[in-house]
Amino acid sequence: MVGLLRPFGRAVTYTRWLHLFMAVVWPAMWIFVDEPWAFASVVPLALAGLLPWMRVVEGVQARLLLTGRRPDEANPDIVVAPSVTWADRGRTVVWLEARLLIGSCVAMLTVQLPVLAVDLVNAARGGQQGHGSYVPLTGEHWWYGLLAPLPLLLLPAVVVGSGELITRLARRLLGPSAAERLSALEERTEQLLERTRIARELHDSIGHALTVAVVQAGAARAANSPEFTGRALTAIEETGRAALEDLERVLGVLREAERPVSARPTLVDADRLLESARASGAKVDAEVTGPLESLPGPVSREGYRILQEALTNVLRHAGAVPTRVRVEVADGALTLEVRNPLPDGRAAPGRGSGLRGIRERAALLGGRAHTGPDGAGDWEVRVELPPG
Structure with missing residues (x-):
């Protein structure tokens, strides 16, 4: 009733x-x-x-x-x-x-x-x-x-x-209608892919910031030098602030599904990564050739994240070692290479998600990535991304 x-x-x-x-x-x-x-x-x-x-x-x-x-x-x-x-x-x-x-x-x-x-x-x-x-x-x-x-x-x-x-x-x-349902499904798929990509970016950014902070704190304690400690704290502060900016941007996107993704860092901003690695004690020798600003947005953004993950792996597994970075843009194609000496001459296990993420990023853009020993006692991350 x-x-x-x-x-x-x-x-x-x-x-x-x-x-x-x-x-x-x-x-x-x-x-x-x-x-x-x-x-x-x-x-x-x-x-x-x-x-x-x-x-x-x-x-x-x-x-x-x-x-x-x-x-x-x-x-x-x-x-x-x-x-x-x-x-x-x-x-x-x-x-x-x-x-x-x-x-x-x-x-x-x-x-x-x-x-x-x-x-x-x-x-x-x-x-x-x-x-x-x-x-x-x-x-x-x-x-x-x-x-x-x-x-x-x-x-x-x-x-x-x-x-x-x-x-x-x-x-x-x-x-x-059927066409509108398909369009809504495509839009939903794009949102899910965007959130997956954002999660990966967040992993890279926060992982890099934490690695730099840990390395800097350990080096400052070992050096026992007020001057070096000051530089280390400055590097930790700058890296943490950049990570907080990334986190705030990502959370803003996740809260507002309709909001367009704000400007993300590209290879034009790579100096920030290089300076962060140098402040951690690594001797980074960088060689940049070609017009970075001519790269398409997706290629330049993913290239930045790949470089960030590669430098994070260097600091995490090898420490403050001499690192060679080469970024080359030729005919619209991007070649990115990071080399560093292997710790104790042995290769790290490489089971984490960082290297897998580098390969996935390269594959999604139609490129290829090689990560591993190069046969000369160095660890190499080499990524080639095609034009467009």
Whole structure:
């Protein structure tokens, strides 16, 4: 019993009822002029459905009155966008005509069912039937009074049932088309890929900052020199501040899915990485040739992260050792190389996610990466990214 009464405690039940009544306002105006003209209203209604913006108007109404949601809320069931294809316009026309038909039936039943209940009571008592009734009652029968509650019980079922029916039709006829569903899926996929890439960037940035901080703190304690300790603290501060900026940017993107990704560091900002490594005690010999600013955005950004991860690995596994960095841009292609002596002449296990991330970044851009000993006692990270 409680389940049967639950729909009548929801505001959306009555807004759906109102939505159906609104559909017959315009045809009802023609009844005052000439009743047959009310049926002719389906023609201009069909023509209106062919207008692209009519889908927006109907979508806004359907969201507000049928689902109880604001038009700006995410609702994949009902689209608030102009019709793009003729198929969308055709579905809008069908929607308008179906809404008119169902609304007319509901409006008529809403008026006639209470009238019928009154007529049944009057007929049972020997009175006359009202002039506005569509159901003729003949004779005087006492059992008419027993039937009087039935129209009043049928009216709530009409209200709830018609509301469910029109809502299902709205989701079907005003819902996204196949092309719109595909576009939404592609957009969602792009967002997931972007979040995965952001997580990888965050790993690289925070990992680099923590590695520099650990190396600097250890070196400062071993050196036992106030001057060196000051430089170490400055390097830790600068690296930590850069990592905090990256973290704040990433968190801002994750909080606002619609927000475009702000400017990320590129190879043009590589000096920051080199200075951070030098401040950690590593002797970095850098050779940069070619116009870095001419690189495409994705290549330059991923190149920066690859260089960051390579230098982080040097500090983490080899310590403050002489490191050679070569960045070359030729014909739009990028070659990035980082070499450092192996600790004790042995190769590090390399099971972490850093080297795997370097290879994945290179592969995603159609390039290739080599990480490992070079045969001359050095550890080499060499990445080649093609033009574009």
